[in-house]
Amino acid sequence: MFVADVRLPGLQDIAFVRSGVAHGRLLSVNKPADDRERVFTIDDFDDLNVLEAGPELEAFRQSPYPALASGKVRYVGQAIAACVATTRARAEDLAERVEVEIDELPAVVDAVAAMQPGSPRLFENWADNAFIARTISAGDLNLFSASPMRLKRRFRMNRHATVSLEIRGVVAHWDARLEELVVHLSTQGGHVMRLGLARALGLPENQVRVIAPDVGGGFGGKNRLLPEEIAVCAIALKVGHPVRWIEDRREHLLASVHCRDHHYDLTVCFEPDGTLLGIEGDVHIDAGAYALWPTGSFMEASMAAGNLPGPYRMKALRVNTFTVATNKAPMGPYRGVARPGACFAIERMVDEVAQHLGIEPYEMRKRNLVKRTEMPYVTVAGLKLDTGDYHDSLDTAAKMIDISAIRRRQKERKPGEPRVGIGFAVYTEQSGHGVVEWSKRKSRVVPGYESANVRMLPDGSVNISVGVQNHGQGHETTLAQIAAHELGIDPSQIRIRYGDTATTPFGFGTFASRSIVFAGGAVGVTSRRLAEKIRLIGAHLLQAAPESVRIENGAVLSDSGSVGFGEIARAANIRQEMLPEGMEPLLEFTGTYEPKESAGVFSYGTHAVVVEVDEATGGVKILDYAVSEDCGTMINPMIVDGQVQGGISQGIGTGLYEEIPFNADGQPLATTFGEYMMPCATEIPTVRIAHSVTPALVTEYGVKGVGEGGAIAPPAALANAVADAFRDCKASFNETPLTPRRVWEAAQAAMTRMEAAAETRA
Amino acid sequence: MKMTEISVRVNGVAMKSSVEPRTSLADYVRETCGLTATHLGCEHGACGACTVLVDDVLTRSCLKFAAMCDDRHVTTLEGLANDPLTDLLRQCFHESHALQCGFCTPGMLMAARDLLRRNMTPDEITVRNALAGHICRCTGYSGIVHAILLAASRLKPDD
Numbered sequence: 005m006f007v008a009d010v011r012l013p014g015l016q017d018i019a020f021v022r023s024g025v026a027h028g029r030l031l032s033v034n035k036p037a038d039d040r041e042r043v044f045t046i047d048d049f050d051d052l053n054v055l056e057a058g059p060e061l062e063a064f065r066q067s068p069y070p071a072l073a074s075g076k077v078r079y080v081g082q083a084i085a086a087c088v089a090t091t092r093a094r095a096e097d098l099a100e101r102v103e104v105e106i107d108e109l110p111a112v113v114d115a116v117a118a119m120q121p122g123s124p125r126l127f128e129n130w131a132d133n134a135f136i137a138r139t140i141s142a143g144d145l146n147l148f149s150a151s152p153m154r155l156k157r158r159f160r161m162n163r164h165a166t167v168s169l170e171i172r173g174v175v176a177h178w179d180a181r182l183e184e185l186v187v188h189l190s191t192q193g194g195h196v197m198r199l200g201l202a203r204a205l206g207l208p209e210n211q212v213r214v215i216a217p218d219v220g221g222g223f224g225g226k227n228r229l230l231p232e233e234i235a236v237c238a239i240a241l242k243v244g245h246p247v248r249w250i251e252d253r254r255e256h257l258l259a260s261v262h263c264r265d266h267h268y269d270l271t272v273c274f275e276p277d278g279t280l281l282g283i284e285g286d287v288h289i290d291a292g293a294y295a296l297w298p299t300g301s302f303m304e305a306s307m308a309a310g311n312l313p314g315p316y317r318m319k320a321l322r323v324n325t326f327t328v329a330t331n332k333a334p335m336g337p338y339r340g341v342a343r344p345g346a347c348f349a350i351e352r353m354v355d356e357v358a359q360h361l362g363i364e365p366y367e368m369r370k371r372n373l374v375k376r377t378e379m380p381y382v383t384v385a386g387l388k389l390d391t392g393d394y395h396d397s398l399d400t401a402a403k404m405i406d407i408s409a410i411r412r413r414q415k416e417r418k419p420g421e422p423r424v425g426i427g428f429a430v431y432t433e434q435s436g437h438g439v440v441e442w443s444k445r446k447s448r449v450v451p452g453y454e455s456a457n458v459r460m461l462p463d464g465s466v467n468i469s470v471g472v473q474n475h476g477q478g479h480e481t482t483l484a485q486i487a488a489h490e491l492g493i494d495p496s497q498i499r500i501r502y503g504d505t506a507t508t509p510f511g512f513g514t515f516a517s518r519s520i521v522f523a524g525g526a527v528g529v530t531s532r533r534l535a536e537k538i539r540l541i542g543a544h545l546l547q548a549a550p551e552s553v554r555i556e557n558g559a560v561l562s563d564s565g566s567v568g569f570g571e572i573a574r575a576a577n578i579r580q581e582m583l584p585e586g587m588e589p590l591l592e593f594t595g596t597y598e599p600k601e602s603a604g605v606f607s608y609g610t611h612a613v614v615v616e617v618d619e620a621t622g623g624v625k626i627l628d629y630a631v632s633e634d635c636g637t638m639i640n641p642m643i644v645d646g647q648v649q650g651g652i653s654q655g656i657g658t659g660l661y662e663e664i665p666f667n668a669d670g671q672p673l674a675t676t677f678g679e680y681m682m683p684c685a686t687e688i689p690t691v692r693i694a695h696s697v698t699p700a701l702v703t704e705y706g707v708k709g710v711g712e713g714g715a716i717a718p719p720a721a722l723a724n725a726v727a728d729a730f731r732d733c734k735a736s737f738n739e740t741p742l743t744p745r746r747v748w749e750a751a752q753a754a755m756t757r758m759e760a761a762a763e764t765r766a
Numbered sequence: 767m768k769m770t771e772i773s774v775r776v777n778g779v780a781m782k783s784s785v786e787p788r789t790s791l792a793d794y795v796r797e798t799c800g801l802t803a804t805h806l807g808c809e810h811g812a813c814g815a816c817t818v819l820v821d822d823v824l825t826r827s828c829l830k831f832a833a834m835c836d837d838r839h840v841t842t843l844e845g846l847a848n849d850p851l852t853d854l855l856r857q858c859f860h861e862s863h864a865l866q867c868g869f870c871t872p873g874m875l876m877a878a879r880d881l882l883r884r885n886m887t888p889d890e891i892t893v894r895n896a897l898a899g900h901i902c903r904c905t906g907y908s909g910i911v912h913a914i915l916l917a918a919s920r921l922k923p924d925d
Contacts, residue, residue: 006869009802091797093788169807169815169903170869220805220869221903253808476866476904646863646905653906677812677901685897690908 005217007173007190007250014245015175018236019095021085021102022259023077026111026331026670027126030073033085034103043102044086046072049238053204055229058295059302059446064136067127067329069294071204071234077106078126078293079333080671081258086235088247111670115290115328116267126293126329135291135327136302140309143320143384147282151273155357156285160739161345161719163265163290164662166338167682168475170220171256174236177246184211187237192222192473193513196449198505200229200297201237216503219475223654224337225261226475227515228296232259257664257675263338264658264740265290266308266345272353273320278363280372282320282384283312283350289327292334298448301335302327306445307342310385314350315394315430315608316372321384331670337515339654340715343431351429351720352738355727359734365428365724366402373398373430389432390605391698397632398430400694401610404630410614414731422616424627425729429611429720433635435709436521436700438602451512453596454522456530458487460538460591462577464558464570466491468531469501471511472523476650477711478643482520483527485639486705490531491538492555493569509594517709520639521605522597525704530595537591541572544584597704605700607708609633611652611717615725622748624660624726626689634696636708644710645693651714653688659719661687663741681741733758772836776801777845785832791825792816794832795842803843803872807901814900817873818842824880843872851879855917862913866904873900878914886921888914 021033035043046052052071058064073084085102089095110124117123118133125133175188185207191197194214202209219226236249251260270285289304305325313321358368374381376393383389410426417423434441439452457469468487472479479502484495491498502508511523535555542560543550545567552562559566575582576591583589599605614628631648638644661681665673674680699706723737726747730737735754739746769784776799783798792809795801795818804827807813811829818827819841846852855878858864865871874897881888881896888896893914894907902910 005802006805008796008806011800091793093786093793167903168867168869169813169901170805170867171807218868221867223903250806253810253813476868478866642863646866646909649906649908650866650904651906654903676810677808678810682812682901682903684899684901685894685907685911688907690911691906 006170006220007175007188007217010175010188010217012175012177012246016088016090016245016247017092017095018239018247018249019087019092019099020083020232021087021099021104023073023080023082023084023106025077025106025108026080028077028106028108030075030077030084031105031107036098036101039098042088042098044072044239045084046070046074051206052234052238053206055200055204055297057297058135058300060448061136061446064302065127065130067135067294069231071231071238079331081255081333083232083235083259086239088239088243092250111331113330113332113666113668113670115265115288115330118328118330119288119326126331133329135295135329137324137326138305139322139324140306140385141322142386143282145320145322147273147320148284148322151281153276154271154273155353155360156271157353157356157738159268159270159349159352161264161266161348161658162663162665162740163262163332164658164664165257165680166223166225166261166263167256168221168223168225171251171253172226172230172260173248173250174233175246175248176237176240178241178244184213185237185241187212187214189214189216189233190219190226191216192219192227192475192515194473194503194505195471195510196298196512197229201234204234205237205241214505216473219473222475223339224263224341224515227513228261228336230260230296253677254675257680258672259333261296261336261338262292262333262664263335264345265335268349270349270353272357274357276361278357278361278368278371280316280318282318284322287323287325289325290330290332290335291327292330292332294334296334296336303445304335304342308346310387311343311346312350313383313385314347315374315389315432317374318384332666339651340712343433343716344655344658344719347429347431347716348720348723348740352723355724356736359731366398366407369398369428369430370395387434388603391700392606392608392634393696393698394430394608396696397608397610397634398428400632401428401612401630404632404692404694405612405614405628422618423729424614424616425725425727426612426614427721427723427725427728429717429724431609431713431716433517433607433709433713433716434604435517435607436599436703437604438598440602441604449512451518452602453598454511454526455509455594455596456523456526457509457592457594458527458530458534460534460569460573462574464568464573466493466498467501468498468527469508470523470527471509472514472519473502475514477514477519478640479519479523482639482643483523486524486527487531490528491535493558517711520707521599521703521709524639524707525597525599526595528704529597530593533593533595534591538569538572541576541583542567545572545575545582599702601702605636605703605708607633607635607710607713609713609717611721613721613725615722615729617726617729617747619751622744622746622751624722624742624747626656629689630692632694632696633713634698635710635713636700637697637706638695639705639707641695644695647710648693648714649691651712652691652718653683655715655718656688656722657683658715658740659722660741730754770833772833774835775839777841787831787833789832790828791818791830791832791835791840792827795827795840801842801844805869805872807869812901814873814877815870817876819876824876843875846879851882854920855879855913858913858917862909862916864905864909864913870900870902874902874910878917881914882918882921886918888918890915
């Protein structure tokens, strides 16, 4: 059951009146005279608090984001008023009758131009349009002037949407008996959302219950509290009957969490033999109009800069980062957060250097990848790459894809035949990062642990409640596997529960590839405590010494006999006289877990792709896609494969298809699936996957996260493959998505250059 | 708004309803009939999650008005609870990890069943083409394609 399937007596629908302009002063909102009480504007809520969002840094400028527009509108689609009616269609009828007067202002649509003096400003009290500007520099900065060779390139990864297939939704009502607000919310982390909702609404947290039922995908987009969600709850408190808002796809593309939108202007320094020395330049993040609670999109810039050295040995890094406010929907996290952009920039740069020096891109990577014997290796940006074998990963992928066969095919190509190219991209994926990393980032909420409540009922069956939120990751399977391993019972006897703040221990939710490390760890260590108590009771019932018994197949065994968990659980729950003297009854533990080192562990992998490019149309077709990856111990290889394949599908979307362009007035030009290209089964190949297993040293079972990795490397690998197809004319493909038009134009420009050069020589 | 009276056989049950002329078939089965297996992912006919059968023809319920289904048979996924082919597909989806969040699954099952009823021995390209109007954001499609090919391999000629 998803949020839209929740049925409550008296439920009414909400439709929002949204801004049609990107930037303007809100002069008036006129409600229809005969329906005033069913239309709400910000003036109807004098008790709503505006949440401070973004990192807790003095330098981070605040962008107060009210539940409904107040004073100004700052992007097309910003919610201005909410209309309540018995059906969504009738609520939309009502919304059409609300008259909005806006004094339009010049729109800010280009993050780089937005930082030029004289640019219109979104927030009048800011000195410029930057939420924050920071320079990250590390290593031997003298290298930048001393370097024998350098190459300068610009890269751009354009804006798109997160596009969970279930769109966002809220159903809210006041439970008069319990005196609490019950909010059914499609979210990745109900506990954290409750915190934000309670603060915004001015309610104590014990009077807000958030229920996330089945959640139809999130990918980061459901890990921020959005103004509509606050508005719906505020209306529920006023009207006395349940209300719901189910986002439609147009609203999603217009006004839900947007992502990517990175601009890189970089210079890489290197030796004539291809040894990379350092990277410097500017990174602009187009963060949209507001920072979303809790942490906004602030981490994009620092993570983009920090991941620029990638898995390579580099000695110097100097990056000026600008997180810029523009008149677009606010940016939030999306699978891979910042790293797809950073990976695109560095991996394209590696290929550009290779091209410049006439080295095979594969060789270029071999020369620069961190070696297994150097691990743990602290990158110039300060990331500690813990375990793994990056060279082996590259070699495996290269073998799978067969470079020499492609080179042969390229050589034998006849004029008129499609061009073929091969591209590599190596990535790392930080996961399991806790207090150390999130406090360093000045995160408003520090997701440094996860929790689990493990309970054995009187009949021996087990309930486990966790604070993470499954929305497609298969937690019911993997967490039950872990508990089954610790408790010595079959996974089918274990129920995993999540998604209700009233019944689960506090946790942060599912994002940042963290659930298997944190929630898996919490379930593991807490189940172990339960197993130990079961063992002690079992020994007592067997009249054996505790050290002489062991757990096996749902029973405690001694040399002379065994006692089943059912009997032990019965004693612990309802027959306390059978327990050892002084032992507390119940078989229930709540525990938390954080890895022993909380700077994070790094999964990694190599993507290798072969593409065919139609020279006449610029169309790109994927012929083969191979991945060699290592996420440490795999609890469930089928789920790992699903995450890799699914992540790559999204990465292919970023690389080839998905984009929300804006015109000069700040109007978004992709607001339906007619203009927004979603890859389908005809576009996404089945990826061939090879696994290596290098267990992490600091996590339970040696696991590392795997949720995001798949989405990180595809744009880079694809662009490298397309560039490889046009090696002979040195065409560069440095902007995603690689639409037919972009590919065709870049190829044409390169061929024209090549012909002109040939003529000059002649 | 003037209402339209319609008689629709929904999953074999005769329903008499009064609907607004603009009510979509999707809203009708979800809100009036309470059948929530039909999911809405785009409401403009692109994602396929709302796929149902109207007189046994695969139909995007978001693009059809309820009033157009007067005197018709509408079958949602709930109506296929005891259908052997759907059952086989469900089992193969399970075995092939063909769903993650599950939101696209009802539409995928509908499309897969329709394909296998027309073609018991599809190759991979045929399966992919049959799914070309269905969006899955989670799986990257390979599990779904695998599941449908697996189901086809288990079909007996007399099924």
